Amino acid sequence: MNRIPFFHVLSPLTLLLGLTFIIACRNSTDPVSPTTNTTAGTTATVGAGVPDVYRKLYGVSEIYLEGTNVVIKAKGLPDHKSPYYKGTSWESTLYVNDTRSGFSANPHRIAGQNYTFKIPLNPQEDAAHAETPLGPIGISLNGVPFFNQYAAGRAPLTMEIYGFDLYGGHPAPMNNYHYHVEPAYLTEKKGQEALLGFLLDGFPVYGPVENGKLVTNKDLDKYHGHMGKTADYPNGIYHYHVTAEDPYINGSGFYGKAGTLSQ
Numbered sequence: 627m628n629r630i631p632f633f634h635v636l637s638p639l640t641l642l643l644g645l646t647f648i649i650a651c652r653n654s655t656d657p658v659s660p661t662t663n664t665t666a667g668t669t670a671t672v673g674a675g676v677p678d679v680y681r682k683l684y685g686v687s688e689i690y691l692e693g694t695n696v697v698i699k700a701k702g703l704p705d706h707k708s709p710y711y712k713g714t715s716w717e718s719t720l721y722v723n724d725t726r727s728g729f730s731a732n733p734h735r736i737a738g739q740n741y742t743f744k745i746p747l748n749p750q751e752d753a754a755h756a757e758t759p760l761g762p763i764g765i766s767l768n769g770v771p772f773f774n775q776y777a778a779g780r781a782p783l784t785m786e787i788y789g790f791d792l793y794g795g796h797p798a799p800m801n802n803y804h805y806h807v808e809p810a811y812l813t814e815k816k817g818q819e820a821l822l823g824f825l826l827d828g829f830p831v832y833g834p835v836e837n838g839k840l841v842t843n844k845d846l847d848k849y850h851g852h853m854g855k856t857a858d859y860p861n862g863i864y865h866y867h868v869t870a871e872d873p874y875i876n877g878s879g880f881y882g883k884a885g886t887l888s889q
């Protein structure tokens with residue numbers, strides 16, 4: 627399955643004529659630059675002025691404001707069991723033998739990373755709606771990054787999915803563990819309607835249920851979100867939802883202007 631063409635209904639009167647198929651163009655904006663992060667640990671240091679909602683990110687080491695950005699540092703180590711902990715220093719507590727039929731582990735292992743996310747403190751819509759990069763597109767509550775709906779080379783996830791562990795994640799060749807789909811450990815632990823993290827553009831990501839109803843792709847725009855009130859943003863905010871269907875977390879690009887990630 628390649629990128630799904632989306633249609634816009636221009637108005638009810640042009641229902642039959644107003645189909646505009648948008649083929650998203652390649653717009654490489656992978657913002658990678660070298661940095662160092664010597665911070666480690668599981669208790670985050672939270673700087674002055676950081677809004678409370680970011681304190682929900684429990685798997686990160688540092689959160690602070692820098693100009694108009696929130697800076698978040700994380701190692702990206704999942705706090706749940708995974709078969710990809712095999713042979714690592716965490717193996718004794720977090721390794722689990724995944725015996726599900728159909729599961730086929732990839733050859734990589736989980737290793738700590740040095741992620742520094744800089745995301746807008748006050749996210750805004752950006753008309754460019756830049757395509758999401760391969761690699762991290764956001765950060766989840768436990769510090770594990772979200773990836774987009776593609777495997778290497780922008781291939782569909784068709785085969786990769788067999789390598790997703792019990793909680794929907796797997797490591798890439800740099801042993802960087804990530805989620806392309808619902809982080810099932812977080813929705814199990816925090817609830818189906820919970821805040822799950824943020825994308826690089828600063829907009830929040832929520833679980834697959836809202837007001838007691840399962841969210842489907844039909845409820846969302848082509849970026850995989852919509853405007854509305856949430857528990858954390860009672861005045862309303864644009865937010866993404868994870869859904870059970872492709873594209874799972876983000877659709878055809880960021881809603882807002884993406885911040886940066888260094889690793």
Ligand SMILES: [Zn+2]
Binds near residue numbers: 786798
């Ligand atoms: Zn992957």
Ligand SMILES: [Zn+2]
Binds near residue numbers: 836852853865
């Ligand atoms: Zn919503």
